[in-house]
Amino acid sequence: MVRDFDAADAVGDGIADRCDAWAFIEAFAAAWYTPLTEVDGVDEADLQQAEDRLGHSLPTALREAYRLFGGRPELFEHQDPMLPPSDLFVHEDLGGVLVFRNExxxxxxxxxxxxxLGEPDPPVVVRSRDGWRPFMDRVSPACVELLLSEALVSEWSLYNACELPTDxxxxVRRTFRQVALPEYPMRTGDDDSPVHWFSAPGLLLRLDGLAPYSWLHARGQTPAHLAAACGAIPGRWAHSQGTESVSGP
Known part of the structure; x- marks a missing residue:
């Protein structure tokens, strides 16, 4: 693990294309877990078998995602996992939706x-208690969001959350840098939407919803990183933490 990785720095001005998404995912995996290798992807034969079973070709971006990190379940199998190719299915709504991730x-x-499906990097939709809605405009940034969200809950001893007062x-916005991902809905519904990401070296934060319904989720690469975030943001954190200083943008 590479300490002090800053997601906002790594994303830069945003995910302009698939290459940007895969470059971020490679850097993120190396920093928060271990570097991706040539054997960490799903075999081409498994993807072809899934396409034959489904009767549909996978979009280029989804194929590339599976080939890049589909064999590294610790990156995406915690709360809302990406499905293995053998579990992909078509939901009957909206004229058919090829589902690649589920709660x-x-x-x-x-x-x-x-x-x-014929587009190389098509839009992603999400179905929650409020029905189907647009999630992100492309698969590739949705894969970046997937890895960030799964990392957030991948180690409970390094995670904390609090409900934020209105003011x-x-x-959060003054203390941390916003990660340049598009605004998108939370799967739990309108009360927790929209979602924004923030970061500092060694720290990920996700802000769900608008005040007075905001929840802040924090995940540190180390206990010291997490304690710094909890000390910087006043609120009733779910778990007690020490207080240390944190550098703003």
């Missing part, structure tokens, strides 16, 4: 409409 109790699904959300 671990089946409360939400992410996928690509069958009508859009505290701005403190």
């Amino acid at each position: 671990n109790q089946g409360c939400a699904f992410w996928g690509v409409r069958v009508l859009d 505290t959300a701005d403190t």
Whole structure:
């Protein structure tokens, strides 16, 4: 693990194309886990078998994602996992949605409409308690979001959360740098939407919803990183933490 990785720095001005997404994912995996290798992807034969079973070709971006990190379940199998190719399925709504990710109790699904499968990097939709809605405009940034969200809950001893008072959300924006991902809905519904990401060296933060309904989730690469975030943002954190200084942008 590479300490002090800063997601906002790594994303830069945003995910302009698939190459940007895969470059970020490679850097993120190396920093938070271990570097990706040539054997960490799904075999081409497994992808072809999935396409034959489904009767649909996978979009280029989804194929590239599986080939890049589909064999590294610690990156994406915690709360809302990416499905292995053998579990991909078509949901009957919206004229058919190829589902590639689901909430671990089946409360939400992410996928690509069958009508859009011919695009190399098509839009992603999400189905939650509020029905189907647009999630992100392309598969590739949705894969970046997937890895960030799964990393957030991948180690509970390095995770904390608090409900923010109305006047505290701005403190997050002043203290941390926003990660340049597009605004998108939270799978749990409108009350927790939209979602924004922030970071500092060694720290990921996700702000769900607008005040007074905001929840802040924090994940540090080390206990010291997490304690710094909890000390910087006033609120009733779920777990007690020490207080240390944190550098702003």
